[in-house]
Amino acid sequence: MKVVTGVQMRQIDAKTIEDIGIPAMVLMERAGVVTAAHIVEKFPPRDVCVLCGPGNNGGDGIVAARELFNNGFNVRVFIASHMEGLNDNCRFQYNIAEKLGIEVVFKSNIKEADLRDSLIVDALFGTGLNKPVKDSIAKTIETVNSRDRAVVSVDIPSGISSDTGEVLGKAVRANATVTFGLPKRGHLLYPGKDHTGELFVENIGFPYQFLNSDTIRCDLMEKAFMSMLIPARPPYAYKGNFGHVLVVGGSSGRTGAALLAARASMRSGSGLVTVGVPASLMDSCQARVTEEMTLALQDKGKGNFSKKSINDILDFAEKRCDVIALGPGMGVDSDTVEIVKEVIANSPVPVVLDADGINSLALMKYQERISALNTSASPVIITPHTVEMARILSDVKSNMTTKCVAIERDRIETASSFAAESTAYVVLKGVPTVTADPEGNTFINPTGSPSMATAGAGDVLTGMIASMIGQGLPPLYATVLGVYMHGLTGEIAATKTGLHSTVASDLINNIGPAISFLIND
Known part of the structure; x- marks a missing residue:
């Protein structure tokens, strides 16, 4: 399986949208739906806090919140921004959530009292993060990590470099991560691997040829291919073979x-x-x-x-x-x-x-x-x-x-x-x-x-x-x-x-x- 950098994944995303014609909103819908499906499979309906940033990762999180809400979960969404800071896709998803009656709070400094014993869905930052997390968001991440609670990250744990696995200031420590298209290097390199938890890779509509391009020069060694490499031992063999x-x-x-x-x-x-x-x-x-x-x-x-x-x-x-x-x-x-x-x-x-x-x-x-x-x-x-x-x-x-x-x-x-x-x-x-x-x-x-x-x-x-x-x-x-x-x-x-x-x-x-x-x- 190919392994990508953040830039490579964004290029695949852009080519899928621009060259193939699959709308960005369709990819966002699928990302949120598959994330929620993993949660529904593993957990019975319960309290959920979905922590969202103002960008596409946050939009994925709001879709996941909507799906969980429709499956009987008690959902609250915290958006670490103000309304004007949302990008178009995230704002679109926010409007849907509001019409469904999902509780949405614009707040960047989340306290323990906000989270209580909830399952946490982390959709604060995606693979584009390239600078240290600071201030109120860093405090929010510290709060998330301060107790032994179930945490599912959307695409990559917030605060982890998608390219090196470094912790950029502060990083969410997830039990599981649902990523899209291909695994990122940061999922597999420490300390990012430690923060990722169990990794699920879902293709949300990216064309096969983009995910298997020869321009992606990093691979995860997989058992099926390794098995094919074991030298054969024919019945007529001797030590000189x-x-x-x-x-x-x-x-x-x-x-x-x-x-x-x-x-x-x-x-x-x-x-x-x-x-x-x-x-x-x-x-x-x-x-x-x-x-x-x-x-x-x-x-x-x-x-x-x-x-x-x-x-x-x-x-x-x-x-x-x-x-x-x-x-x-x-x-x-x-x-x-x-x-x-x-x-x-x-x-x-x-x-x-x-x-x-x-x-x-x-x-x-x-x-x-x-x-x-x-x-x-x-x-x-x-x-x-x-x-x-x-x-x-x-x-x-x-x-x-x-x-x-x-x-x-x-x-x-x-x-x-x-x-x-x-x-x-x-x-x-x-x-x-x-x-x-x-x-x-x-x-x-x-x-x-x-x-x-x-x-x-x-x-x-x-x-x-x-x-x-x-x-x-x-x-x-x-x-x-x-x-x-x-x-x-x-x-x-x-x-x-x-x-x-x-x-x-x-x-x-x-x-x-x-x-x-x-x-x-």
């Missing part, structure tokens, strides 16, 4: 990261997985593997990679593997910087760069790292979390906090911009994880759980993405599928081991159930 993953990682005290990535690859369906670790760690690594194979790589004698291992890595890639997962636990120094640079430049197979691979990339000067990614011999997928993303976006350590805040403020634009500049596939890990490709397409992942906030979860994701590439999926499909499945493993693990007790190996153990959920349900 499902790819060979080389995991290059591990260092003194950190071999577990590489092993987690390798085991995740195996569980995701890889036919063969080899773990390449510094030679001085080979005995301890060998003792911990069963299905995986091992490759001793040249080191500096203390469990740290030597740049002399570059030729061995590239030779293995040339002759034996289909994808390299580079970085989990490998450490960071001048040698790892050289390894990352040379493997990216010369690998004949795709490279999934994670963890210390990303941190080694970040030690290069900014233009050097961009040049390295732009001139890579094969596709590169990078999987940074917010702090790692901040490192690769800047040469100045002193502004890391500022960078992290900016990234979280607009995760979609951050991932998209860097993917376009670097020509790498970017997986910006977080809540939600956003994937971007070099062509400007972005994908919001809906799966995941707080249980995944545990050491090694990122290494598991690296192994899963590498496995899907090794099994023959194109880098983009392998990446979005790996991300989606990774989130599912967290959700499933949380039901078994709990939010607090899940560890990375639990994610690996639930890769099989995640795949089964996708292909069998």
